[in-house]
Amino acid sequence: MRKQTFLTCLGTRPEIIKMAPVYKALQAQGNRVQIIHTGQHEAVAHELYRFFEMPPDLVIDLQRKSSTLAHLTSALTDGLEAAMRTLQPDVVMVQGDTTSAFIGALIGYYDDIPVAHIEAGLRTHERDPFPEEKNREMIGRLARWHFPPTDQARRNLLAENIPPDQIHQVGNTVIDAALWTRDRLHKTFGQDNPALPSVAQVFLKKHADDRLILITAHRRENWGQPIRQIAQAAAAILTDHPDTVVIWPVHPNPAVRLDVENEIAKLPQSVQRRFCLTAPLEYPALIDLLVRCHFTLTDSGGIQEEASAFAKPVLVARNSTERQELVDVGGARLVGTDIDQIRFHAGLLLSNADIYRQMQVTQSPFGDGLSAQRIAAILSSSNALTTHDGASLAN
Numbered sequence: 001m002r003k004q005t006f007l008t009c010l011g012t013r014p015e016i017i018k019m020a021p022v023y024k025a026l027q028a029q030g031n032r033v034q035i036i037h038t039g040q041h042e043a044v045a046h047e048l049y050r051f052f053e054m055p056p057d058l059v060i061d062l063q064r065k066s067s068t069l070a071h072l073t074s075a076l077t078d079g080l081e082a083a084m085r086t087l088q089p090d091v092v093m094v095q096g097d098t099t100s101a102f103i104g105a106l107i108g109y110y111d112d113i114p115v116a117h118i119e120a121g122l123r124t125h126e127r128d129p130f131p132e133e134k135n136r137e138m139i140g141r142l143a144r145w146h147f148p149p150t151d152q153a154r155r156n157l158l159a160e161n162i163p164p165d166q167i168h169q170v171g172n173t174v175i176d177a178a179l180w181t182r183d184r185l186h187k188t189f190g191q192d193n194p195a196l197p198s199v200a201q202v203f204l205k206k207h208a209d210d211r212l213i214l215i216t217a218h219r220r221e222n223w224g225q226p227i228r229q230i231a232q233a234a235a236a237i238l239t240d241h242p243d244t245v246v247i248w249p250v251h252p253n254p255a256v257r258l259d260v261e262n263e264i265a266k267l268p269q270s271v272q273r274r275f276c277l278t279a280p281l282e283y284p285a286l287i288d289l290l291v292r293c294h295f296t297l298t299d300s301g302g303i304q305e306e307a308s309a310f311a312k313p314v315l316v317a318r319n320s321t322e323r324q325e326l327v328d329v330g331g332a333r334l335v336g337t338d339i340d341q342i343r344f345h346a347g348l349l350l351s352n353a354d355i356y357r358q359m360q361v362t363q364s365p366f367g368d369g370l371s372a373q374r375i376a377a378i379l380s381s382s383n384a385l386t387t388h389d390g391a392s393l394a395n
């Protein structure tokens, strides 16, 4: 079998995390894997490339003169076209639903390079998340291989008339990355993970006997009043349950941070002391806290998936989710951002051991840690690499 050159364009934190296992699995088979970094999440990207030992081959300087989507789209189009012509891959791989992923798929299509879509088929069937929902649909029209993580995602693709033989349900590579990271942390550091900021390390030592609740909220739709309500609900939970503590890596936007800090400042000192706010965490620190926590309250898609790999109950601070699978198997509850709802469901998890156990899923509905190996096997199989006009690329 001829070894292939696979190219992926990555721009944001979740894309890098979810592509890393595929990168490693394809490399382990002797293939060449190239990365174009598109710089959508500049601040956190490079620490992730270092952690996963996958240095980008090419970095696109987006030279963003404005923050509009149209400008991003045109800068990515120019940058990715030039980069792909330089690198000349056999296959383009994109992950999820960012504008980098959509434009990567589009340029692959224009250049007649077959496109593989990792984490295909997620749909809310609503306008939000904007523009990600449309990006996913459009990548669906362009890709040659569709790798939905779950049966629901597979059915979404079938409903859009994607040919069944192009759809391969493989699980979500986020689980591969989370399990790999947990094992690596465990082997290397035991209880003292240097990626955890020192404020969190001190806090955890001081509260070693308390139950940890991990909170994250980053979605734009939750900025403002919803985030203030999440903070008020967290305060109520800490007041109701004196053996609990909260760690909350807060979104870097100063307005979001101020909203959370203002709510905490209103609390008695005894409750404030059980709140630990940090800057956004490095990925190995986030995984470490997920492993340690009692449950998580989050609006993040990735964290819902990762929590299920560690059998941690999830309260989802959203009104809808494209990850309904975890709700359906009982591992997550959609609690929105209503203070009483959050307080009620957190109270159940903290005071009713049966309900807690019921929300600990024994098998994540998103995957088993072997998704990337399945993807690599399918992409590398001798008859898989076929272009749109039917010519086989494989020897």
Ligand SMILES: CC(=O)N[C@@H]1[C@@H](OP(=O)(O)OP(=O)(O)OC[C@H]2O[C@@H](n3ccc(=O)[nH]c3=O)[C@H](O)[C@@H]2O)O[C@H](CO)[C@@H](O)[C@@H]1O
Residues within 6 Å of the ligand: 012, 013, 014, 015, 017, 096, 097, 098, 129, 130, 132, 216, 218, 219, 249, 279, 280, 281, 282, 283, 284, 286, 287, 299, 300, 301, 302, 303, 306
């Ligand atoms: C608008 C919207 O719906 N967008 C979605 C959103 O996806 P998401 O909700 O999964 O995003 P996050 O929560 O940011 O990332 C999660 C990952 O980050 C790790 N993490 C988290 C906090 C931290 O302090 N340190 C970390 O390391 C964590 O373990 C996990 O792996 O953005 C994507 C592209 O940006 C989109 O494609 C996707 O549609």
